Amino acid sequence: MxxxxxxxxxxxxxxxxxxxxxxxxxxxxxxxxxxxxxxxxxxxxxxxxxxxxxxxxxxxxxxYDFVSDSTKINRAATKVRKKEYDEAIPMLKTYLWELAQENRIHMANELLDIYLETGNLDKITELIKKEKDLLPRKVETPYKHLSLGIYYQRKGSYQVQTGLIPEGMESFIKSLRAYGEIHALEEIMKCINDIFSFFSKNSISIDIQYVTELSNVYNSITGKIRK
Structure with a gap:
């Protein structure tokens, strides 16, 4: 229970x-x-x-097999939430490659959060170059779908901030699809808000192509939920 x-x-x-x-x-x-x-x-x-x-x-x-990775993930994530970045960053970088590939995304997401908050975009560039080795090969649990959604949402934020708007929109779409797999409506709305906030704050007109793509993905997600 x-x-x-x-x-x-x-x-x-x-x-x-x-x-x-x-x-x-x-x-x-x-x-x-x-x-x-x-x-x-x-x-x-x-x-x-x-x-x-x-x-x-x-x-x-x-x-038990799951204990070591779970301990590392929680210890590092807790340091991040406490904003003890001087301790958190070395832990995250070490654990990133000690964890099984299926769990590395959790460390990657924590690093992305820190780098976005501190404006360290060069570190994000370095991190996402290793994406193939960071993302899980199989996404089978709700938590993994959620983590994948977070990863692409953070990646999208980085990309649009650095002028890579088409690439950023592609990442945001991937994020929404990952959230949609588990009907994570709160996360979906936050992701959509991130997208429109970026365009609004930077006084950029959002291309009709992106509006259409977002609408199609959103309708696809809500259609699944209604079923």
């Missing part, structure tokens, strides 16, 4: 259920480890980062 609560974003309920269940489970089972990770992720989404770091110290002791 704790994992179900996390899946539907009831994070406080997830934490409560995990704490109750973990107190009763004496053996270090895989289910216990996954429940612990769900609790950690719930604290993360509630911006309770000290609790995340505290529980990661326990979680990393579980001996």
């Amino acid at each position: 704790a994992l179900q609560a996390f899946a539907i974003k009831k994070y406080k309920q997830c934490i409560k259920l995990c704490e109750s269940g973990l107190a009763l489970e004496t053996n270090d089972t895989e289910l216990k480890a996954r429940a612990y990770l769900a609790m950690i992720n719930s604290y993360y989404f509630l911006d309770q980062f000290d609790a995340v770091e505290k529980h990661l110290d326990v979680f990393e002791k579980f001996e």
Whole structure:
């Protein structure tokens, strides 16, 4: 039930259920480890980062294949959210190539967030040159679709900022399609807002071609949702 609560974003309920269940489970089972990770992720989404770091110290002791990558991803992401960039950037760069390829996108997205916020566009140029080795070969889970959407949205923001508007629009379209796969309406609207905000702030008329492409993608996504 704790994992179900996390899946539907009831994070406080997830934490409560995990704490109750973990107190009763004496053996270090895989289910216990996954429940612990769900609790950690719930604290993360509630911006309770000290609790995340505290529980990661326990979680990393579980001996299951997914534990090492999950620990690295959460430790680095937490440093980013706390804006401790001096610690976060070296961690992200190291973990980027220590993680399995299916998980590297998470480190890439965190680096993109930092570089966009600090205006370090040259670092983004370097990063996306390695895109083939950063993106997952298979996108099979909702979280991977979400992460792919974030990646292309950040890439699109970088491209339009550097004058690569056609390329940026292509990335934004890819972002919307990735979000559409999991019906992530909030993320879809944020991506669309990013697009129109860029054109508005820079007093650039948006080409009718882009409006048509965005409309087609949006209609395709909403059509799937209605079904």
